[in-house]
Amino acid sequence: MAGDGCLLVMVIDVHPQIAEHEINVQNYFNACISFANIHLAASVKNTLAVIAANHLETRFLYPQTADEKVDHQKDGRLELLGQVDEDIEKELRSMIMHYSKAAQTESLLSGALGRALLYIKRQEVENILGKKIHARILVIKISIDTGSQYLNYINTYLTAQKISTPIDVCVIGSDCGLLQQGADISGGYYHCVPEVSELLQSLILMYQADVVTRKKLNVPPPDTVDYxxxxxxxxxxxxxxxxxxxxxxxxxxxxxxxxxxxxxxxxxxxxxxxxxxxx
Ligand SMILES: [Zn+2]
Ligand SMILES: [Zn+2]
Known part of the structure; x- marks a missing residue:
């Protein structure tokens, strides 16, 4: 599996709620972007897509639709990684800043999950060799949720299960029953971290390995799923x-x-x- 490379689609929650603490925002963005870098640096065949969701919209952050040419090397970093950092952080900041005073309703994560599944399907259809690609989705969620997107969530989970795409979930703060169900149904991994400062550590330890390798790791046992x-x-x-x-x-x-x-x-x-x- 590792030889073929893996497509990782990250779904990042950028609800204005996180803007309440500036230190959290920086830590949160750094953790997400660092994890994207680690995934790309792990193998030249690995590919990445990043979708962000707040309570008003979902937005494709990477790869950008207009084919931008990668800039020359700036500070000794790999050009691709530099481009990833720039694209993602700029967009994440713009999504959080525009609506920081908006009413606090739920992030549209189920819509972002749907777009992630469509993206994976399209990559598969456009694959010249017609091979099934190894893809997985990682949802990073920080805001509170209600059951208002229940049906949309369940539909995306069943689709993910059907196309054998695991949905990994990393939640910050309090547990999220709906996303826990998604991880369980699709064969992904669910974990809840108490603080933003612990996010990157958990991402690297638990979500960097692909599903096959993960079985050989000694990860914490899964909690009982809130169904x-x-x-x-x-x-x-x-x-x-x-x-x-x-x-x-x-x-x-x-x-x-x-x-x-x-x-x-x-x-x-x-x-x-x-x-x-x-x-
Ligand atoms: Zn009721
Ligand atoms: Zn009925």
Whole structure:
């Protein structure tokens, strides 16, 4: 696997929430960019794509659409890596600065995941040798989340599973049940780091190796996965709910009508007692 190189698609959360602490922003960007560099430097055949998401948009940061020519060597670094640093950091900063005063809603990570999967698929279709490429996705998430993108997430997870693309997830701060499900479904790795300062260390230790090599490493055992579903009425994760018998939509309380498939539930009908006939 290592001989063929690997396409790493990084999905980076740049919610304005992180701009509250400047030191965190710098550490966060440095960790993401350093990890991108490590991946490219590990093998000449490795390739990279970076997609960022905030609460308003998702943006392709690398590779840029316009074919920019790589500048001459500046400070002894590899030209490619210098270009990667420049492209990514400039765009990340612009995404965080523009909307720093916006209302704090959730980052559009599920959309970015969809774009990542499409990018991988396109690379595969455009591959001249028609070979299946080894690709994986790494989501780095920092902001809080709700269940509002539940269905979009589940759809991307099932797609990733179908095209055998693992989704690795590294969350900073508090756990994220929805992304944990994604890592579990697609065969990726999920980890939560408490502080931004520990991000790079965790990325290098746990996410640098490809999926095959990872099995030989002594990584911390995975946590139990939070498999709660989000209800279709309030988009909150529920422990117990009502399920539509027609389309399997989940509701946190009894409703007269399924809003997804318009089936009417006859909840007022008294429950029939099934009496076994004696012979
Ligand atoms: Zn509900
Ligand atoms: Zn239904």
């Amino acid at each position: 709660r579903a989000a209800c279709f009425c309030h988009r909150t994760l529920v422990d117990m709910g009502n399920v539509c018998s027609n389309c399997l939509s989940v509701y946190c309380k009894a409703v007269p009508l399924c809003t997804t498939c318009n089936v009417i539930f006859q909840t007022d009908r008294p429950l029939m007692k099934i009496v076994k006939k004696k012979k």
